[in-house]
Amino acid sequence: MENVDVVVVGAxxxxxxxxxxxxxxxxxxxxLEASDRVGGRVWTRDEGGVLIDHGGQWAGPAQTALLRFADRFGCRRFPTYDDGQHLELWPGSAPVAYASGALPRVHDSDGYQALIEQLDTMAADIDPERPGATPRIAAWDACTLQDWLxxxxGSPDANRRLRLVVQGLWACEPRDVSLFHVLFYVAANGGLDPLLGTSGGAQDSRFIDGADAPARAAAVYLGDAVRLGAPVTAIDWDREGATVRTARSAVRARRVVVTGTPPAQARLTFSPxxxxxxxxxxxxxxxxxVAKLHLTYAEPFWRSRGLSGQLTTYDGSPVAYTFDNSPADGSCGVLAAFIYGDDYRAWSTQPEEARHKAVLDVITVLGEEAAAPMDYHELRWPDQLWAEGAYAALPSPGTWHEHGAGWRDPVGPLHWAGTETAGVGHGYIDGAIRSGERAGAQVLTALSGEAGQ
Ligand SMILES: Cc1cc2nc3c(=O)[nH]c(=O)nc-3n(C[C@H](O)[C@H](O)[C@H](O)COP(=O)(O)OP(=O)(O)OC[C@H]3O[C@@H](n4cnc5c(N)ncnc54)[C@H](O)[C@@H]3O)c2cc1C
Incomplete structure (x- = not known):
């Protein structure tokens, strides 16, 4: 059996x-990494000469752990395309155009803004590194965001706007998520405006060589320490350490850092x-x-029409949002589209042709060229074995309040990392990196304490 100081589950x-x-x-x-690549929920693939980010991709200026990690490995970024008019689609009316920075004053955007301000105000009471100390945690965790709405x-239009925000940020419906979790997440990421913003917000920039470039560079730096295609099946632990088992090997370690989504961790057998x-x-x-779709075109044709490629739909279309995801040099046009929650569940069960058509039907509002993409890719995250969904886990109502000690407290030699265990940056790549750095530091402290005994 191989012996090391620390096994890390997940790359x-x-x-x-x-x-x-x-x-x-x-x-x-x-x-030990289950799949044949590093990066996890960040997954860049070369699709016919175009780098496509099928998972996480954006970085914002407040995400300093990610920026530091990327800079260290020399991974460069470029601004997300944010010029021109954005479009909103509402039932029974022409598309509404507006510029970045302020919503159009239609369909009760004022009422929606008031809801956002209330959520931000409540979130200000939460310390994201000590969520359990929140004075109103019991009440806020007892209801869903839908109950609060x-x-x-709010008016039906304000609520409809907020539902799309919930889809866009948590890939679920307002009835699926606890009010407390929403407020914690908002607190952990500096407020709703920064979360929703493109320039200057969480969607500010992208990585020239793909969002997994820093992960690939880190894996090269770690060299032989990283083993791919090694799904961990079981962890036997005691006071002295743990034996981490895959189907073909076992590694004994003094400490283990377990990462991965909660559904992926649920498949591990822990003894005891x-x-x-x-x-x-x-x-x-x-x-x-959530499904993330990409459509490629010879050029970003919407730009010459004065459009940003950012489309938000409230008209019953399965597509919630689109973004201009073209490469940095604009050498071709790429649109990314997102489908969430109830819409995802209805859309994903349709045959491929119908799924494809449902997407094309709505994006032709950006120009008739949209109907004939050169290439079309779908990544349906709930079907990804080692994630089982995205973007991040959604503790159900009552979980934070009743089982807060289960969030990230170490258990014997087992330490927990992953964006789900992050305070600041929770849900994002930034949080994932912070969580890994925290768990690594915890383990080093524990190891040095043991060495001194
Ligand atoms: C479509 C989509 C869009 C997103 N957009 C953004 C964005 O724009 N910006 C942003 O910051 N974040 C975004 N995110 C979220 C971001 O990708 C995640 O927060 C982050 O990548 C999580 O990293 P992690 O290391 O915590 O978990 P993961 O990336 O899930 O890594 C866990 C690893 O553990 C491995 N694993 C699981 N089980 C086992 C096992 N039994 N044995 C061995 N290995 C195992 C998995 O294969 C995986 O590689 C997005 C995510 C998705 C899917």
């Missing part, structure tokens, strides 16, 4: 950041079983439902 951004910190702290490390008394709060936390944290 997404959290696992890689943990491993980099551990190696630099002098620990011997083995990273009903009590807030984990304490109740952690088991409940994992079991009560499902993922969101």
């Amino acid at each position: 997404g951004y959290a696992g890689l950041a943990a491993a980099v910190g551990l190696v630099e702290g002098g620990a011997t490390v083995r990273v 009903i009590s807030a008394g 079983q984990l304490p109740l709060p952690r088991r409940r936390w994992i079991a009560r944290s499902p993922m969101g439902d």
Whole structure:
């Protein structure tokens, strides 16, 4: 049996950041990754000469852990295309055009803004590194965002706008997520405006060589420490350490850093079983439902029409949002489209041709050229074995309040990382990196304490 100081389960951004910190702290490390690539929920593929980010992709100026990690490995970014008019689609009316920065004063955008301000105000009471200390956690975690929306008394259009925000940020419906989790997430990421913003916000920039470039560079830096195609099946642990098993091997370690989505962790067999709060936390944290689609064109034709490519639909179309996802040099046009929640579940069960048509029908509002893409790609995240959904887990109502100790408290030699265990940056690549750095530092402290005994 191989012996190391630390096994890291998963080579997404959290696992890689943990491993980099551990190696630099002098620990011997083995990273076991189930799939045949690094990056996890960040997945860049060369699709016929065009780099397509099928998973996480954007970076914002507040996401300093991600920016630092990327800079360290020399991974360059470029601004997200944000020029020209954005479009909104509402039932029974012509598309509404507006410029970046302010919503059009139609369909009760003022009422919607008032809802956003209320959520931001409540979120200001939460310290994202100590969510359990929130004075109103019991009340806020007892209801869904849908319950709150009903009590807030917004107009149907304001509520419809907010539903799309919920889809866009959490890939679910307002009834699927606890009010407390929404407020925690908003607090963890600096407020709703920064989360929703393009220039200057969370969608500010993209990576020239794909969003997985820093992950690939980190894996090269770690060299032989990273083993791909090695799904961990079981972790036997005791006070002295743990034995981490795959189908073909076992590695003994003094400490383990476990990453991965809660549904992926639910497949691991822990012996002895984990304490109740952690088991409940994992079991009560499902993922969101989202498909990310890409359509490629000879050129970004919408730009010459004065359009940004950013489209938001409230008209019953399955597509919620589109973005200009063309490469940095604009050498071809790429549109990214997102489908979430109820719309995802209805759309994803249709035959391929019908799915494709449903998408093309709506995006032709950007120009008739949209109807004939050169290439079309769908990534349906709920079907990805090692994630089972995206963007991040959604602790169901009551989970934070009842099982808060299960969030990220270490269990014996087991430490938890992953964006789901992040305070600041929770849900994002930035949070994943912070969580890995935190877990790595915790482990180094524990190892040095043991060495001193
Ligand atoms: C469509 C989409 C869009 C997104 N957009 C953005 C965005 O624009 N900006 C942003 O910051 N974030 C975005 N995100 C979220 C971001 O991608 C995640 O927050 C982040 O990548 C999570 O990293 P992680 O390391 O915590 O988890 P993961 O990336 O899930 O890494 C966990 C790793 O563990 C591996 N694993 C699982 N089970 C096992 C096992 N049994 N044995 C071994 N290995 C295992 C998995 O294969 C995976 O590689 C998006 C995500 C998606 C899917």
